[in-house]
Amino acid sequence: MERLNKLAAMAKANHCGGVLITEGENLCYATGFVGLEGMVLVTADGKGFCFTDSRYIEAAEKAIAPWGYQVIQPDVSYPQCALQICKENGIDSLLFEDQAMTVASHARYQAALEGVKLVAAGEAFSEVREVKEEIEVERIVAAQRIAEQALEEILPLIKPGAVEREVAAELDYRMARLGSTGVSFPTIFVSGAKSSLPHGTPGDKKIEAGDFVTIDFGAMVGGYHSDMTRTFAVGYATDEMKKVYNTVLEAQLAGIEAMAAGVPGSQVDKAARDIIEAAGYGKYFGHGLGHSLGLNIHESPRAAKTYHRELVQGNIITIEPGIYLPGKFGVRIEDMVYLAADGKRNLTLAPKELRIL
Ligand code: ZN
Ligand code: ZN
Numbered sequence: 001m002e003r004l005n006k007l008a009a010m011a012k013a014n015h016c017g018g019v020l021i022t023e024g025e026n027l028c029y030a031t032g033f034v035g036l037e038g039m040v041l042v043t044a045d046g047k048g049f050c051f052t053d054s055r056y057i058e059a060a061e062k063a064i065a066p067w068g069y070q071v072i073q074p075d076v077s078y079p080q081c082a083l084q085i086c087k088e089n090g091i092d093s094l095l096f097e098d099q100a101m102t103v104a105s106h107a108r109y110q111a112a113l114e115g116v117k118l119v120a121a122g123e124a125f126s127e128v129r130e131v132k133e134e135i136e137v138e139r140i141v142a143a144q145r146i147a148e149q150a151l152e153e154i155l156p157l158i159k160p161g162a163v164e165r166e167v168a169a170e171l172d173y174r175m176a177r178l179g180s181t182g183v184s185f186p187t188i189f190v191s192g193a194k195s196s197l198p199h200g201t202p203g204d205k206k207i208e209a210g211d212f213v214t215i216d217f218g219a220m221v222g223g224y225h226s227d228m229t230r231t232f233a234v235g236y237a238t239d240e241m242k243k244v245y246n247t248v249l250e251a252q253l254a255g256i257e258a259m260a261a262g263v264p265g266s267q268v269d270k271a272a273r274d275i276i277e278a279a280g281y282g283k284y285f286g287h288g289l290g291h292s293l294g295l296n297i298h299e300s301p302r303a304a305k306t307y308h309r310e311l312v313q314g315n316i317i318t319i320e321p322g323i324y325l326p327g328k329f330g331v332r333i334e335d336m337v338y339l340a341a342d343g344k345r346n347l348t349l350a351p352k353e354l355r356i357l
Pocket of ligand 2: 318320334
């Protein structure tokens, strides 16, 4: 019932009679049902309706009804159903997902919903999803444990002569075997000079002694993503590689240290960035320090130069500074950190001192 109440409160806060939900991750957030297709309508006074089709109805009745929803397989179109609910409940305005709904879909609903105003939800959905519930944190942690175990299993494969693409595929496969329902995003696996590409893709390149290997990847459990980056040296590391690695690590620890409820995202970013700048690598750290995640891999809040909103209890953000020297190598280290009621919790357990494989 908690989600239903949150969505009803969202409608009220925005002076609307209800909330209309038709898009993937928000449908999942509203109902807890991963992969649901259909339409959810929640009234401001807390009634929930979930419309879906024969592919999902049996499972949906079992999974969604306990969340307080009436689950219905309609024989008219979803926009017609929405109109009927609005009429029955005296609703003349609905919040809609302007950041996710297509223009075509909006036009269909608008045409059917005579006398009902569709009001853009703006940040309302992302804001309600920013504060994680315990069950959401548990899923992210479960995904992260899978990712960590899979990484440990493939470390012996990272050696001179191994092909990036093959080792990356092995990592994805191990995560699936350990219970991940999919990768959080296409696994980033880059070695040697390619490691200066923050979001490079694995290719036919063979790993060589003296390479840095950067792996950025995640598993999924119950619709929730994990996200972690580790950089390893193969065979040996030069003094320059060690210096860059340790600078990134120091920056990462400073970012984690700075993270707290009441602190603006820009200040967390600055804590890490200052260290990289002081070491003379400022211009080689181009991206923001971190982002939240959950049902999507990138959610708000963020830790970035231009993000001035304060973090609050219940937020999870990644702390992922990097230094990328074009044509040479790059290093990134990424953990997920949770601002829990009982203090800050690093959800990532994988070691991060420089490991030479
Ligand atoms: Zn990542
Ligand atoms: Zn990330």
